Amino acid sequence: MAPPDNEEVLWARDLEHAHRGSPALLGVSLGVRQGEILAVTGPRGAGKSTLLDCLSGQLRPDAGEVWFNGVPVHRLAPASVDRLRRERFGWVGETPRLVPELTAWENAALPLLLSGVGGREARRTVSEWLERLDVADCARLRPGALRQAQRQRVALARALAHKPDVLFADEPTAPLHRADRAQVLRTLTTAGRTHAITVVLASHDPEVATLADRCVALEDGRATAAETVEEDGVPCSLSG
Numbered sequence: 001m002a003p004p005d006n007e008e009v010l011w012a013r014d015l016e017h018a019h020r021g022s023p024a025l026l027g028v029s030l031g032v033r034q035g036e037i038l039a040v041t042g043p044r045g046a047g048k049s050t051l052l053d054c055l056s057g058q059l060r061p062d063a064g065e066v067w068f069n070g071v072p073v074h075r076l077a078p079a080s081v082d083r084l085r086r087e088r089f090g091w092v093g094e095t096p097r098l099v100p101e102l103t104a105w106e107n108a109a110l111p112l113l114l115s116g117v118g119g120r121e122a123r124r125t126v127s128e129w130l131e132r133l134d135v136a137d138c139a140r141l142r143p144g145a146l147r148q149a150q151r152q153r154v155a156l157a158r159a160l161a162h163k164p165d166v167l168f169a170d171e172p173t174a175p176l177h178r179a180d181r182a183q184v185l186r187t188l189t190t191a192g193r194t195h196a197i198t199v200v201l202a203s204h205d206p207e208v209a210t211l212a213d214r215c216v217a218l219e220d221g222r223a224t225a226a227e228t229v230e231e232d233g234v235p236c237s238l239s240g
């Protein structure tokens with residue numbers, strides 16, 4: 001069955017998944033509108049990462065459906081999932097996985113170059129993102145010479161430079177100090193808003209909800225609350 005609401009770029013119904021017999025998702029349904037910033041909150045082990053993995057096609061759920069723009073992600077062949085993820089999705093995780101032999105600029109440009117964008121255009125686009133993310137002066141350095149916060153910003157530039165339809169961010173600020181955390185979160189959500197990129201942002205930090213349009217709270221693999229965040233940034237509850 002196709003998703004009922006065409007405004008929802010991403011739609012999931014009754015998702016269930018267990019890791020080696022241990023249940024991680026127990027019937028989660030949600031929809032994300034084009035350009036919306038959705039926070040997925042909940043304590044450690046609540047199922048946030050499993051949900052993002054299923055939504056982004058990295059994990060095939062045991063049961064349930066995931067649709068992206070009318071495409072049944074849960075039924076796609078691995079090669080089609082890879083293509084979807086490369087061309088339409090961006091991903092930033094807890095640990096910035098950069099190629100150690102490449103400079104910050106080359107790392108951030110990889111998805112663009114792999115998708116056939118010319119060197120000059122890739123250079124311009126990536127330079128703009130590195131500038132926006134305040135790491136332009138690191139462009140020629142390799143990851144080993146960067147601080148963790150700088151590496152995470154480069155990973156963010158890589159995830160955003162090809163202007164994905166959906167950016168998935170799974171605990172993107174977990175390894176950062178408090179000041180860096182706030183700045184990276186703000187940069188990420190601002191980038192989403194100014195470029196109409198849909199953002200699905202998972203974190204156990206309730207502060208992320210203050211930056212989102214809406215919040216889904218998970219607990220023990222179930223959605224316990226789905227709330228619209230007020231303009232003054234009232235966070236959604238964690239317990240429903």
Ligand SMILES: Nc1ncnc2c1ncn2[C@@H]1O[C@H](COP(=O)(O)OP(=O)(O)OP(=O)(O)O)[C@@H](O)[C@H]1O
Nearest residue numbers: 019020023024043044045046047048049050051204
């Ligand atoms: N690869 C795995 N093998 C076995 N169990 C797993 C695996 N990944 C997750 N789990 C279990 O599935 C449940 C949900 O984990 P998940 O990582 O999705 O939650 P989370 O909310 O993202 O937690 P965290 O904030 O700690 O990452 C937890 O009980 C976890 O221990």
